[in-house]
Amino acid sequence: MDFFRPDSLAEALAAKAEHADAVPIAGGTDVMVELNFDHRRPAALLDLGRIVELHEHGRQDGKVRIGAAVPYARIIDELGRELPGLAMAARTVGSPQIRNRGSVGGNLGAASPAGDSHPALLAANAEVEIASIRGTRMVPVKDFYTGVKRNVLAPDELITAVHIAPATGAQQFSKVGTRNAMVIAVCAFGLALHPDQKRVGTGLGSAAPTPRPATKAEEFIATELDWESPKPLADSVLRRFGALVAEAASPIDDVRGSAAYRRHALAVLARRTLGWAWSEHLGGGRRACA
Amino acid sequence: MTGLLEPKAIGTDLRRRDGALKVTGAARYAYEAPVDNAAYAHPVQATIGRGRVTSVDTAAAEALDGVIAVLTHENAERLASTEDAELAVLQSGDVAFRGQVIALVVAETSETARHAADLVTVHYDEQEHDCVLDPDGELYKPDKVNPAFETDTAVGDVAGAMASADVTVEQTYTTAMYHNNPLEPHATTALWQPAGDGGDLTLWDSTQGVHPARSTVAEVFGLAEDQVRVVCPYVGGGFGSKGTPHAHVILAAAAARAVPGRPVKLALTRPQMFALAGYRTPTIQRMQLAANRDGVLSAIAIDVVEQTSRIKEFAEQTGVPTRTMYRAPNRRTTHRLAALDVPVPSWMRAPGECPGMFGPEVAMDELAEALGIDPVELRIRNEPEVDPDTGHPFSSRNLVACLREGAARFGWDERDPRPGVRLRDGWLIGTGVASSVYPVHQMPQSTATIRCEDGRYVVEIGAADLGTGTWTTLAQIAADALAVPVADVQVCIGDTAYPMASVAGGSSGMITWGSAVVEAAHAFREKFGDDPADGDEAEGSVSENPMAERYAMYAFGAQFAEAHVNADTGEIRVPRLLGVFAAGRIVNPRTARSQFQGGMTMGLSMALHETSVMDPRFGHVVNHDLAEYHVATNADVADLQAHWLDEHDDKVNPMGVKGIGEIGIVGTAAAVANAVHHATGVRVRDLPITLDKLLPHLP
Helix, strand or coil: CEEECCCCHHHHHHHHHHCCCEEEECCCCCHHHHHHCCCCCCCEEEECCCCHHHHCEEEECCEEEEECCCEHHHHHHHHCCCCHHHHHHHHCCCCHHHHHHCEHHHHHHHCCCCCCCHHHHHHCCCEEEEEECCEEEEEEHHHCEEECCEECCCCCCEEEEEEECCCCCCEEEEEECCCCCCCCCCEEEEEEEECCCCEEEEEEECCCCCCECCHHHHHHHHHHCCCCCCCCCCHHHHHHHHHHHHHHCCCCCECCECHHHHHHHHHHHHHHHHHHHHHHHHHHCCCCCC | CCCCCCCCCCCCCCCCCCHHHHHCCCCCCHHHCCCCCCEEEEEEECCCCCEEEEEEECHHHHHCCCEEEEEECCCCCCCCCCCCCCCCCCCCCEECCCCCEEEEEEECCHHHHHHHHHHCEEEEEECCCCCCCCCCCCCECCCEECCCEECCEEECCHHHHHHHCCEEEEEEEEECCECCCCCCCCEEEEEEECCCCCCEEEEEECCCCHHHHHHHHHHHHCCCHHHEEEECCCCCCCCCCCCCCCHHHHHHHHHHHHCCCCCEEEECCHHHHHHHCCCECCEEEEEEEEECCCCCEEEEEEEEEEEEECCECCCCCCCHHHHCCCCCCEEEEEEEEEEECCCCCCCCCCCCHHHHCCHHHHHHHHHHHHHCCCHHHHHHHCCCCCCCCCCCCECCCCHHHHHHHHHHHHCHHHCCCCCCCCEECCEEEEEEEEEEEEECCCCCCCEEEEEEECCEEEEECCCCCCCCCHHHHHHHHHHHHHCCCHHHEEEECCECCCCCCCCCCCCCHHHHHHHHHHHHHHHHHHHHCCCCCCCCEEEEECCCCHHHHCCECEEEEEEEEEEEEECCCCCEEEEEEEEEEECECCCCHHHHHHHHHHHHHHHHHHHHCCCCCEECCCCEECCCCCCCCCCCCHHHCCEEEEEECCCCCCCCCCCCECCCCCHHHCCHHHHHHHHHHHHHCCCCCECCCCHHHHHHHCC
16 A cells, blocks of 8 residues: 655645545544455555645635644634534534544545534535645535535545635534444534525435435525514424424434434424524524534 | 451552553553564454355465465364363364354564455355344253353242232343453463473463463463463453453464464454454343232242353353342242354353343332332332342341432432423433342452562462452552551562462452462461561462351442433433442442442443344344444443442451442443433333433333
């Protein structure tokens, strides 16, 4: 197995163009597990650890740009105010050690339906910055996932960053697991209020072959919410929203939970998070964490 | 027996003597044995559930650069004893369960060994396998249950009592298949030196007993015991799975003998541990309780069905605690086994008591509910005067005191008995109780020597410290037995170069090794007085305790749990666990608290998380890593308290100790299950208690 260790993004893209079968590795929290269990044996590894710009975040065109290798721990510590939903999701990732290593770029690269950051990225309408020696392109995150552990990356491309608009309204993330930490989600749900666009963003995790938004639920709630003179939501609206979110899922039975349980729990998470977020919007104060 | 040792060092909360070495990484574990030029071994495992290897193609593996040898049943050495089928590795092509070792690669690096293991091609004559425990399937009655208990016991007429009782409970409870999963994987470094009188084998092995491991290995290879040395100063957890050598120890030794003069290291991977390092059988427990309106039991019975491997019997003594816990004139316990094409089950923390106190203690809760009697009170009303099993008096029995003390500390008196009626912020809230029990085991053999060196006392005994605190607690016992400050005592353990010590199992370590140390101290003082010279040395051994024939000796406890169940999702939280134990004298409160709390945490984990999911199509455990085999994390444990009563028992041993390594896991799962029922009104009788079992039935 070859091991490439570029010092710059340009070198990394050149290496990826030349060695399309090289697997990028940043924190290693997914890739090393797969190697260790012999689930894959790539011809080469492309270590992104030395590329400074992948480990930085900053503002670009009014959005927060998070380098692909910025670890979850820094998102929690440094971006919780601008991106509360993503920070909440990041808090539920693995253990402190994993949060020190794992990154949103890695979550996107692996594209597991159970990845914790996806629902928050979907709810916030994140865009994925993808680069190759051919240039850079931006892909809305909802179009990024193409199948179980598959994404739109071409063989010569690398994920370089995600771009997310700072929150303009309340955001929530909620996850059900079979224990309280270090747990792969049974199901997860992300929600973001976008008062500037008079809409609500959603994201489902561990509930379908890919992370996906609950489009019908978003359309329904957009017509129900009164952004001009906000009023408390009727329970029937919350329940309808929950039901539509559950309908958006196509879950499976597995060791972690049944499909029926996942649908039920998603409906609960959806109405809970919407209730919390809307209360915050009404001025009820912000909940620290789901 | 005369009075107990006067406690001076005993009872103090000394810090672990090995603590600094461990947290700085300086403590060397089996795989880190200080050897030069090590080779590395990696097993090849069967990919069928039952059948026969028809051919093994090792050419590709042998052609790999760095491969030293590939051992198979065709070329491996013939073992002197194949009586223990689990240890008869590479002796035939028979495959008895998926994951059994069928070849072993020895290579220059662990990576090469692993790679080469993948290149070994095996062809099989595959037969249909059966790895599903079915109570209606083919069962047999074992001759004895672990270690040597009667398989069945019966007194009176249970059926008659059930027919005539005011109230009965008749239910079936199940516990899952569990894997011990110590943090340190099973590992052995082996070195065979052919020189000398027929050669010497040294094993640095992660084991709960260097001497028992030596005996087993010597027998398997036909060596004299003095040709084998086993070294193990530190163990990263065992929970019973390192109590007896498993196949990998024999494999490591066989590999070393295949490359004489060269040390060979073998560490099982986490997934391999799920097939090769023992586990706790799943159990099916049919319970019967009969009582009058006052809650006085007229009958108690448990009929247990569990599994063993077709090639080696291990009969977990799940029904045994029911023989001792409560008074009832009519009693029955039975054990039946299914011999399946599964890995070999073995010891796991409190074999027998741990699963065997789930069914009975939940059944007692069901009886309390049916009678409208408080579950603490129901247990007190059925307290026996003498051991119902043997008729002997108890050397001490403080179950009632534990229940009362626990109830007071937990705030039990304010409990509203109605299930499923307390809803706070969307969470259903309940509390539950269960009893704990663990017998006082003293092993027949252990010897210690005490020697004066530079004015200090050096205690040598081949005992084990698997995280339990032996390095520290044996020094405390020696100090009091010698009547010297503990700082003047040095303890040396974990090596067959020291006198023979029994296995760290059955919570017998302090009892057995401690007795040997006390004997050695007495012999030393008798011989050399209070002013010994450098080099003076005396030896002492544990001897049979005549009181054991006349008294029933047990530790008892009571565990209280608070459970919160989310009314919408069924998520379960246990914000409070409180245990009170009566386990004789506590040698070191710091290490003891660790043992009790660790056991309780493991019991909580059993209640809510742990289950080894067997795929019946292939015969292997699907969730064979710590990402999917869930053990409780820090975030799952909130307010966890272990308390103990000052218990004076001068009949058990000169230290007055009962053993505390296992009782903490006994009863916890039942307390949690009872609390979940009190919270929700839903009675889950099959562990683990998961949200999907609760959700459809929530109020």
